[in-house]
Amino acid sequence: MGCSVSETQKLIMLPGPTNVPPRVMRAMIKPLMGHRGPDFKEILSQVINKTKKVFQTKEDLFVLTTSGTGATECALQNIIEDGDKIIVNVNGFFSERLAEAIKAYGGQPLVVSSEWGKAPRTEDFRKIIKANPDAKALSVVYNETSTGVTVRSLQEIGKLCEEEDILLIVDAISILGGDKLPVDEWNVDMCVTASQKCMMCPPGLSFVSVSPKAWEKISVKKQHRSFYLDLPMYKKYMGDGFTPFTPAVSLFYALNEACDMILEEGLPARFARHQICADAVYGAMEALGLGLMAEPESRSHTVAAVACPSGIEDGKLRELIRTKYGIDLGGSLEKWKGKMFRIGIMGNIGSPEIMSTVSAVASATADLGFKGRISEALEAARKALARLPARMN
Amino acid sequence: MGCSVSETQKLIMLPGPTNVPPRVMRAMIKPLMGHRGPDFKEILSQVINKTKKVFQTKEDLFVLTTSGTGATECALQNIIEDGDKIIVNVNGFFSERLAEAIKAYGGQPLVVSSEWGKAPRTEDFRKIIKANPDAKALSVVYNETSTGVTVRSLQEIGKLCEEEDILLIVDAISILGGDKLPVDEWNVDMCVTASQKCMMCPPGLSFVSVSPKAWEKISVKKQHRSFYLDLPMYKKYMGDGFTPFTPAVSLFYALNEACDMILEEGLPARFARHQICADAVYGAMEALGLGLMAEPESRSHTVAAVACPSGIEDGKLRELIRTKYGIDLGGSLEKWKGKMFRIGIMGNIGSPEIMSTVSAVASATADLGFKGRISEALEAARKALARLPARMN
Numbered sequence: 001m002g003c004s005v006s007e008t009q010k011l012i013m014l015p016g017p018t019n020v021p022p023r024v025m026r027a028m029i030k031p032l033m034g035h036r037g038p039d040f041k042e043i044l045s046q047v048i049n050k051t052k053k054v055f056q057t058k059e060d061l062f063v064l065t066t067s068g069t070g071a072t073e074c075a076l077q078n079i080i081e082d083g084d085k086i087i088v089n090v091n092g093f094f095s096e097r098l099a100e101a102i103k104a105y106g107g108q109p110l111v112v113s114s115e116w117g118k119a120p121r122t123e124d125f126r127k128i129i130k131a132n133p134d135a136k137a138l139s140v141v142y143n144e145t146s147t148g149v150t151v152r153s154l155q156e157i158g159k160l161c162e163e164e165d166i167l168l169i170v171d172a173i174s175i176l177g178g179d180k181l182p183v184d185e186w187n188v189d190m191c192v193t194a195s196q197k198c199m200m201c202p203p204g205l206s207f208v209s210v211s212p213k214a215w216e217k218i219s220v221k222k223q224h225r226s227f228y229l230d231l232p233m234y235k236k237y238m239g240d241g242f243t244p245f246t247p248a249v250s251l252f253y254a255l256n257e258a259c260d261m262i263l264e265e266g267l268p269a270r271f272a273r274h275q276i277c278a279d280a281v282y283g284a285m286e287a288l289g290l291g292l293m294a295e296p297e298s299r300s301h302t303v304a305a306v307a308c309p310s311g312i313e314d315g316k317l318r319e320l321i322r323t324k325y326g327i328d329l330g331g332s333l334e335k336w337k338g339k340m341f342r343i344g345i346m347g348n349i350g351s352p353e354i355m356s357t358v359s360a361v362a363s364a365t366a367d368l369g370f371k372g373r374i375s376e377a378l379e380a381a382r383k384a385l386a387r388l389p390a391r392m393n
Numbered sequence: 394m395g396c397s398v399s400e401t402q403k404l405i406m407l408p409g410p411t412n413v414p415p416r417v418m419r420a421m422i423k424p425l426m427g428h429r430g431p432d433f434k435e436i437l438s439q440v441i442n443k444t445k446k447v448f449q450t451k452e453d454l455f456v457l458t459t460s461g462t463g464a465t466e467c468a469l470q471n472i473i474e475d476g477d478k479i480i481v482n483v484n485g486f487f488s489e490r491l492a493e494a495i496k497a498y499g500g501q502p503l504v505v506s507s508e509w510g511k512a513p514r515t516e517d518f519r520k521i522i523k524a525n526p527d528a529k530a531l532s533v534v535y536n537e538t539s540t541g542v543t544v545r546s547l548q549e550i551g552k553l554c555e556e557e558d559i560l561l562i563v564d565a566i567s568i569l570g571g572d573k574l575p576v577d578e579w580n581v582d583m584c585v586t587a588s589q590k591c592m593m594c595p596p597g598l599s600f601v602s603v604s605p606k607a608w609e610k611i612s613v614k615k616q617h618r619s620f621y622l623d624l625p626m627y628k629k630y631m632g633d634g635f636t637p638f639t640p641a642v643s644l645f646y647a648l649n650e651a652c653d654m655i656l657e658e659g660l661p662a663r664f665a666r667h668q669i670c671a672d673a674v675y676g677a678m679e680a681l682g683l684g685l686m687a688e689p690e691s692r693s694h695t696v697a698a699v700a701c702p703s704g705i706e707d708g709k710l711r712e713l714i715r716t717k718y719g720i721d722l723g724g725s726l727e728k729w730k731g732k733m734f735r736i737g738i739m740g741n742i743g744s745p746e747i748m749s750t751v752s753a754v755a756s757a758t759a760d761l762g763f764k765g766r767i768s769e770a771l772e773a774a775r776k777a778l779a780r781l782p783a784r785m786n
Contacts, residue, residue: 010426017425017642025422028643032410032595033403034721065460065597067639070621077619101620196639202425204458204597204641225618226470227494228463246460246589248597248641249410250421328427 012328013357015145015174015303015344017196017203020254024200027257028250035249041241047252048238050259051207054199054267055191056182060210062234063255065248068173068194071206073101074229075169075190076139078218082106085135087128087166089113089120093146093333098139098171110135116335117305119151119298122160129164136217137167137189143175146333148294148305148342150175158187167214173197176207177262178274178302178346189214195251198274198302200258200347204251273388274301277345277354280384284358288365288377293340303330304343306361309370314341317364324367325360351385405721406750408538408567408696408737410589410596413647417593420650421643428642434634440645441631443652444600447592447660448584449575453603455627456648458641461566461587464599466494467622468562468583469532471611475499478528480521480559482506482513486539486726491532491564503528509728510698512544512691515553522557529610530560530582536568539726541687541698541735543568551580560607566590569600570655571667571695571739582607588644591667591695593651593740597644666781667694670738670747673777677751681758681770686733696723697736699754702763707734710757717760718753744778 012019033039044063052061064071080086086107088099091114102109110128114120120140129135138161143150151157154170161168169190172181176191178198183191189211196203210218210231224230228245237244262270278301282292291307294300308314314332318341321327330342343357358381362374405412426432437456445454457464473479479500481492484507495502503521507513513533522528531554536543544550547563554561562583565574569584571591576584582604589596603611603624617623621638630637655663671694675685684700687693701707707725711734714720723735736750751774755767 010424012425012427014427016639017427020425029418029422031403032405032413032589034405034407034410034723035596036724037715037721065458066463066621067458067641069638070459073619073621097620104616104618104620104623106618194639196425196642202641202643203428203639204644223497225497225499226466227490227497228459228466229621230497245462246409246587246596248460248595248644249589250595251597251641251643322430328430330427331429 010322010326010328011353011356013344013353014328015197015330015342016194016346018200018344018346019348019353020202021200021261021348023261024254024258028202028254030253032249035247036242040249043252043256044243045241047256047259050256050263054177054259054262055207055209057184057209059184059212060235062208062210062231062238063247063252064206064208064229065204065245066206067203068192068206070229071192071194071208072098072171074208074231075192076102076107077105077226077229078221078224078231079137079167079169079214080105080107081221083108085110085132087112087125087132087135087138089140089151091118091120091147091149092116092141092144094171095141095144098141102139116147117149117293118295119149119153122153122156125157126160129160129166135166137169139169139171141171142181143172143179143300143302145174145303148300148303149298150179150300152298155186162187167217174346175300175302177270179271183209195255198346199255200261201254202251204248205255269389273350274345276384276387277349278302278304280354280381281343281345281358283380283384284377285361287380288362288372288374290372293336302344302346304345305340306343307340309365309368312365312368312370313338317341317368320364320367321360325364327357327360350388350391354385355381403715403719403721404746404749406737406746407721408590408723408735409587409739411593411737411739412741412746413595414593414654414741416654417647417651421595421647423646425642428640429635433642436645436649437636438634440649440652443649443656447570447652447655448602450577450602452577452605453628455601455603455624455631456640456645457599457601457622458597458638459599460596461585461599463622464585464587464601465491465564467601467624468585469495469500470498470619470622471614471617471624472530472560472562472607473498473500474614476501478503478525480505480518480525480528480531482533482544484511484513484540484542485509485534485537487564488534488537491534495532509540510542510686511688512542512546515546515549518550519553522553522559528559530562532562532564534564535574536565536572536693536695538567538696541693541696542691543572543693545691548579555580560610567739568693568695570663572664576602588648591739592648593654594647595644597641598648662782666743667738669777669780670742671695671697673747673774674736674738674751676773676777677770678754680773681755681765681767683765686729695737695739697738698733699736700733702758702761705758705761705763706731710734710761713757713760714753718757720750720753743781743784747778748774
């Protein structure tokens with residue numbers, strides 16, 4: 001399914017939305033049901049249990065009917081009181097937006113900056129915690145979607161937060177389910193993701209996990225200004241097996257099926273598959289002669305940031321790839337506007353998707369006059385992808 | 394489709410979610426696409442234009458990825474500054490919740506109470522406005538879903554708000570698309586609804602219309618505490634043809650198709666169909682010997698509140714109707730707990746749905762020992778439904 005291209009079916013190699021497997025699509029069109037009845041209660045219970053396995057958490061987990069930004073807002077709004085200091089890494093568009101959001105919710109962001117394309121250093125977090133022992137939480141964008149950078153030291157940061165008794169809030173929107181993130185083991189107090197990334201669902205659902213340590217802060221918070229994102233209300237209703245507000249029932253059907261697929265594959269196999277696909281993309285792009293935007297040790301396995309050939313803007317390149325080769329790629333943002341493009345490597349991907357993407361980038365850059373090493377690029381991708389096991393879906 | 398009952402297909406006669414037409418379901422499983430590309434831009438533009446026709450507004454309209462509560466929160470949060478006086482009718486569970494929400498957002502609710510089952514009187518609104526000339530907005534639950542009461546004087550209230558220069562915010566969640574509500578003509582400044590009611594879509598999308606008068610208040614508001622529900626951000630992004638956050642793309646496909654169906658039928662025909670179906674339900678329930686909970690002049694055309702036979706709790710009755718007759722009905726809430734049930738009359742409904750619902754209520758109440766006038770009930774429904782035109786879908 002993934003690589004067939006027609007008027008109505010494009011291959012979407014975006015950092016979300018992603019290609020939804022037919023099995024998940026079919027699940028989505030089951031007849032609606034009441035969200036206060038026993039049938040939905042059973043589905044919600046299944047969904048939560050399976051999602052907890054994907055999060056590797058035994059603590060509370062809530063599914064919201066919002067995009068990922070809604071879940072991030074939920075995590076932060078339920079923690080932050082006016083003036084609270086929240087440490088946050090800023091190394092790209094989405095982490096910058098997170099720092100802004102902290103301000104909007106009344107908090108005071110303490111920013112640990114690193115260059116776009118680089119991950120923050122644990123040492124810098126340690127210093128800022130020492131200088132601000134009253135900071136309430138440390139918030140990390142685990143995978144900066146705009147630059148394709150993963151914070152590989154997240155486990156170490158989790159240890160630091162445990163030692164310093166500060167909450168760790170992780171934005172894992174573009175990575176959870178595609179790379180290692182054992183939420184409990186790594187001391188992540190609140191972990192946020194969304195349905196349309198590595199979870200292989202259509203967009204519209206998001207997730208927040210909440211540790212007992214996070215609940216301590218939430219329960220003493222004086223004013224809860226949101227109804228729709230109020231975690232205590234979610235907890236109360238979930239105690240009866242329901243959501244406080246009408247959930248996107250059809251998307252819950254889809255999520256239930258997607259979780260089955262994720263757990264059938266198994267997390268280690270799934271993470272390995274994403275890594276192999278990422279190796280194929282990075283290897284091929286370098287072989288072709290294109291630069292990579294992220295430092296080698298922080299390159300994401302779920303989104304690859306690739307430099308455009310000199311003199312070719314990403315808008316023009318992506319438009320050609322979209323219209324002539326039927327593949328949607330992610331664009332450049334802000335500081336890197338025009339200079340790079342992004343390849344999503346999320347969820348329902350394997351050899352057909354990666355080979356056709358590499359091939360399309362090779363052809364389109366050639367169409368635009370770039371002299372790339374095309375056969376080397378294809379061979380690099382093929383060689384990496386040969387390590388993939390037989391496809392499951 | 395609607396009336397077939399099997400293990401996987403129940404007829405849902407709830408006040409939302411409702412039965413989604415197959416045409417809308419099929420639209421939902423179109424392949425995903427990027428939400429920043431030209432294809433989605435075109436779909437979003439179509440969806441907004443069509444939804445504006447259903448709202449009968451030429452002003453701004455935004456589609457959010459939330460349930461209805463999210464849209465209500467969006468409307469209120471973008472208006473209310475700490476301490477603002479907001480007039481609100483309270484005559485049921487959902488309007489009570491609205492008054493609570495106003496408090497949570499920092500506002501001061503000025504409550505116009507009426508008994509459950511009754512609509513508020515315009516005179517009471519006039520009095521409270523005169524006594525509180527500094528009140529910022531009047532917020533009305535047009536259709537109180539918990540009691541099946543429609544505020545039939547809404548147009549009059551709109552005139553009052555215009556004269557007194559106060560914003561009118563209308564919660565039309567369980568009614569818009571099923572009964573008259575010309576947003577601009579009736580001076581409604583912000584109108585809120587959700588996808589899973591009369592709009593015939595799965596749940597997960599919601600809507601907020603914003604008049605120029607509402608924008609004046611929003612634009613001078615000092616602090617915007619939400620990112621996810623920030624109307625100025627929606628307006629900014631919609632200027633480029635996009636949503637600020639990842640939209641539930643599949644649900645937008647569904648909504649686009651549902652809007653086509655709504656506009657093909659035409660609003661007057663659609664409202665007439667809902668009224669005829671409501672007449673059939675009310676007539677049949679009274680003929681059967683059951684009481685109606687709402688005062689005659691305020692009975693909703695989209696949700697009927699029916700008294701349980703004496704000695705039979707609604708939980709038991711609904712469970713029997715669900716399991717033996719395959720129909721989901723709405724339950725009782727709070728003050729009326731145990732005493733009544735609700736029949737949703739929303740969206741994709743006509744003779745098969747209403748006749749089988751009336752029949753199931755007649756059978757189930759008989760099963761539980763109630764001596765109802767069954768043939769009179771069926772005949773009352775049939776007679777009303779005979780006024781329906783030929784079915785379109």
